[in-house]
Amino acid sequence: MGITIDGLARRYGAFAALERVSLDIADGEFVALLGPSGSGKTTLLRILAGLDDPDEGRVRRDGEDLLALDARERHVGLVFQHYALFAHMTVADNVAFGLRVRPRSQRPARREIAARVAELLKRVQLEGYERRYPAQLSGGQRQRVALARALAIEPSLLLLDEPFGALDAQVRVALRGWLRDLQRSLGLTTVLVTHDQEEALEMADRVVVMNRGRIEQIGTPAQIYREPATPFVHDFIGRSNRLDGYVEHGRLLLSGYALQGELPMMLDDRAVSAWLRPEQVTLAPRGEAGWPARITRLQVAGSAVRVALTLAGQGAQIEAEWSEEEVSRHALAEGSAVTVQLRTLTLFAEGREPSRHVFRPRHDTMVPLTQAAGATVDIGPWLHRKL
Amino acid sequence: MEAVLARPVYRRRSLASRLVRGLLTGVAVLCAALLLLLPLLVVFAEGLAHGWAVFVAAITDPDARTAVKLTLLVAAIAVPANMLFGLAAAWLMTHFEFRGKSLLGALIDLPFAVSPVVAGLVYVLTYGVHGWFGGWLDAHGLRVIFAVPGVVLATVFVAFPFVARELIPLMQSRGSEEEVAARTLGAGGWQIFFRVTLPRIRWALLYGVLLCSARSMGEFGAVSVVSGHLPGLTNTLPLQVDQVYNGGSGDAVASAFALASLLALLTLVTLVIKRLVEWRHGGELARAAARH
Numbered sequence: 145m146g147i148t149i150d151g152l153a154r155r156y157g158a159f160a161a162l163e164r165v166s167l168d169i170a171d172g173e174f175v176a177l178l179g180p181s182g183s184g185k186t187t188l189l190r191i192l193a194g195l196d197d198p199d200e201g202r203v204r205r206d207g208e209d210l211l212a213l214d215a216r217e218r219h220v221g222l223v224f225q226h227y228a229l230f231a232h233m234t235v236a237d238n239v240a241f242g243l244r245v246r247p248r249s250q251r252p253a254r255r256e257i258a259a260r261v262a263e264l265l266k267r268v269q270l271e272g273y274e275r276r277y278p279a280q281l282s283g284g285q286r287q288r289v290a291l292a293r294a295l296a297i298e299p300s301l302l303l304l305d306e307p308f309g310a311l312d313a314q315v316r317v318a319l320r321g322w323l324r325d326l327q328r329s330l331g332l333t334t335v336l337v338t339h340d341q342e343e344a345l346e347m348a349d350r351v352v353v354m355n356r357g358r359i360e361q362i363g364t365p366a367q368i369y370r371e372p373a374t375p376f377v378h379d380f381i382g383r384s385n386r387l388d389g390y391v392e393h394g395r396l397l398l399s400g401y402a403l404q405g406e407l408p409m410m411l412d413d414r415a416v417s418a419w420l421r422p423e424q425v426t427l428a429p430r431g432e433a434g435w436p437a438r439i440t441r442l443q444v445a446g447s448a449v450r451v452a453l454t455l456a457g458q459g460a461q462i463e464a465e466w467s468e469e470e471v472s473r474h475a476l477a478e479g480s481a482v483t484v485q486l487r488t489l490t491l492f493a494e495g496r497e498p499s500r501h502v503f504r505p506r507h508d509t510m511v512p513l514t515q516a517a518g519a520t521v522d523i524g525p526w527l528h529r530k531l
Numbered sequence: 532m533e534a535v536l537a538r539p540v541y542r543r544r545s546l547a548s549r550l551v552r553g554l555l556t557g558v559a560v561l562c563a564a565l566l567l568l569l570p571l572l573v574v575f576a577e578g579l580a581h582g583w584a585v586f587v588a589a590i591t592d593p594d595a596r597t598a599v600k601l602t603l604l605v606a607a608i609a610v611p612a613n614m615l616f617g618l619a620a621a622w623l624m625t626h627f628e629f630r631g632k633s634l635l636g637a638l639i640d641l642p643f644a645v646s647p648v649v650a651g652l653v654y655v656l657t658y659g660v661h662g663w664f665g666g667w668l669d670a671h672g673l674r675v676i677f678a679v680p681g682v683v684l685a686t687v688f689v690a691f692p693f694v695a696r697e698l699i700p701l702m703q704s705r706g707s708e709e710e711v712a713a714r715t716l717g718a719g720g721w722q723i724f725f726r727v728t729l730p731r732i733r734w735a736l737l738y739g740v741l742l743c744s745a746r747s748m749g750e751f752g753a754v755s756v757v758s759g760h761l762p763g764l765t766n767t768l769p770l771q772v773d774q775v776y777n778g779g780s781g782d783a784v785a786s787a788f789a790l791a792s793l794l795a796l797l798t799l800v801t802l803v804i805k806r807l808v809e810w811r812h813g814g815e816l817a818r819a820a821a822r823h
Binding site for chain 1: 708709711712713714715716717718719722726727730731
């Protein structure tokens with residue numbers, strides 16, 4: 145059953161924070177809302193928590209209308225970026241808060257509350273911290289208290305609003321895996337809002353990439369990375385190269401070269417943007433054809449080396465990522481001439497109906513666009529003229 | 532590390548900076564002594580100048596006792612009223628966006644800007660016999676001006692900003708995330724206020740209330756205009772001091788100073804409590820004060 149979000153829209157004056165967003169979240173699923181600031185992910189979270197009301201749309205939880213309930217009746221656990229712990233209460237009082245404010249008839253007995261608090265603190269590995277105040281805890285500990293406090297009300301939905309945003313990089317990585325395991329063991333439906341793609345891709349079952357109030361793509365972390373549905377997703381997730389090209393007579397004209405390969409008819413005579421990841425730019429095996437290029441910069445990043453290349457032709461700049469071993473084997477340095485192959489290009493046709501096509505160029509038949517008769521010459525990124 | 536870096540800086544600047552520091556401290560202490568401490572001592576000294584008997588007679592005089600009672604009564608009404616107004620205004624200013632918010636902010640500060648005498652006159656013109664509501668009030672047998680309600684109104688007016696101005700910066704700096712968290716945990720409005728909001732602002736609130744009560748008890752100008760100076764009826768302690776002083780009897784000056792010392796004592800007590808609050812909860816208040 146889970147949560148069904150249907151056509152949610154929210155406007156603030158002229159600014160559309162959410163535009164007809166629909167999303168199904170399965171029971172026990174971990175969903176990450178990923179996007180830059182202003183993409184609408186926090187607005188969506190606030191609507192789910194009952195802190196904001198949509199202008200249009202519905203949200204159902206197991207068939208029940210969630211929007212009809214006030215925030216305090218929703219049983220939604222919310223964890224904030226800056227913890228929002230009650231500074232004047234001890235850790236134990238913070239965790240017990242949600243139980244103590246219940247109406248008398250539903251309130252557990254004092255001893256029962258104490259037992260639940262102890263159990264929750266054990267869950268978040270903070271036994272023995274009951275009597276401390278939030279100010280006496282580290283950031284990671286505070287966030288775990290905030291999590292225990294949210295879990296105390298036995299929520300049917302857990303919302304995490306940039307929960308690691310205020311933490312050190314090391315603590316962040318440690319907490320990520322820990323929280324993921326905890327969520328799995330509880331089987332609790334969880335929505336994480338983040339602008340950190342690593343966090344989203346590592347933790348979530350499914351990632352929802354948002355941009356300007358719309359959903360760009362919904363998919364598993366692997367799908368999001370390997371098969372980006374839109375240019376925005378390709379650009380936003382991981383590292384990307386973008387080249388502008390034009391499709392003509394079944395050939396892709398790209399930066400002064402004509403590449404042959406499988407191209408659908410519908411792309412003919414259309415401007416396209418060609419995207420590829422740095423790891424899809426490889427050195428051509430000895431004796432094979434490829435694209436002449438020159439290395440302009442080598443930068444060691446851990447075990448990999450980031451290589452900035454200038455392609456022959458119109459001098460397009462792209463980035464490749466090769467292993468250190470490969471770089472030293474070929475004795476590559478800044479200024480070296482190399483031959484590279486572009487393994488897979490994802491083409492997005494510009495225009496009203498964006499279409500996506502995966503293109504594997506054949507390097508053996510690639511030819512430079514010379515000024516021979518019948519060839520075309522580029523007079524701008526998208527403009528070509530027959531000679 | 533810090534000490535190592537700091538020491539040479541001190542040494543280089545030591546001579547000039549110590550001289551300037553000493554000079555400034557001296558001037559400040561001298562000013563405080565001449566303008567604040569000396570007059571305060573004079574109040575007590577003059578009060579006792581004609582002997583203990585005159586002092587006791589002055590403060591046990593029926594009119595004086597009524598004045599003390601009225602002063603405390605007015606403070607007992609004005610301070611809680613201003614506390615509630617201040618809390619509500621601060622809550623409104625920090626938790627909501629609405630039209631005329633800056634106007635409300637300006638209105639809260641109005642009593643600081645307007646001369647108390649003008650404030651008093653405004654009340655006379657509004658509620659006095661010849662004022663806007665004067666006829667209606669008179670017809671219903673209600674007296675506001677030259678009566679206790681007028682004194683209370685004027686006092687509420689002049690002491691209005693203290694609580695709100697103390698709370699607004701603190702509430703602004705803390706934001707409302709804790710309240711939001713409490714709401715998602717199932718707390719209702721009053722539970723949020725008493726369990727989350729109030730504990731957070733309690734010391735700033737107490738501080739504002741103390742300032743407010745000191746002002747309420749000491750107000751002269753506005754009260755003077757609306758009270759009508761009726762001894763034993765509408766004279767508060769400051770007015771009584773003024774009247775006795777100008778009364779012209781043999782022990783007038785000593786009696787006036789005896790009453791004044793009583794007033795000073797009341798204010799000193801609030802000041803001591805204020806210092807204690809500051810000393811115990813300096814951190815919370817400093818954060819609020821830094822925004823002023």
